[in-house]
Amino acid sequence: xxxxxxxxxxxxxxxxxxxxxxxxxxxLIISDLRKAVRRLNSILEDSVLGGGLIRPEKISGVLELxxxxxxxxxxxxxxxQTIK
Numbered sequence: 844x845x846x847x848x849x850x851x852x853x854x855x856x857x858x859x860x861x862x863x864x865x866x867x868x869x870x871l872i873i874s875d876l877r878k879a880v881r882r883l884n885s886i887l888e889d890s891v892l893g894g895g896l897i898r899p900e901k902i903s904g905v906l907e908l909x910x911x912x913x914x915x916x917x918x919x920x921x922x923x924q925t926i927k
């Protein structure tokens with residue numbers, strides 16, 4: 844065999860090993876991401892349905908404020924300023 848063929852075989856083997864390692868790492872990252880999304884989903888489900896951290900009436904009140912574009916008044920040094 845030529846030296847060119849030996850170098851080519853070495854490059855092919857090293858690239859194959861590198862791609863296998865990268866593929867395994869991608870699979871591990873995707874599985875961790877999936878676990879994190881499941882955990883977040885269960886936390887959000889418990890908080891909304893259980894009435895724990897997030898209450899729907901509080902969220903709807905804030906959303907109505909933004910939807911209707913109401914103005915808030917800020918009381919300061921005797922002047923009434925309008926905040927948009």
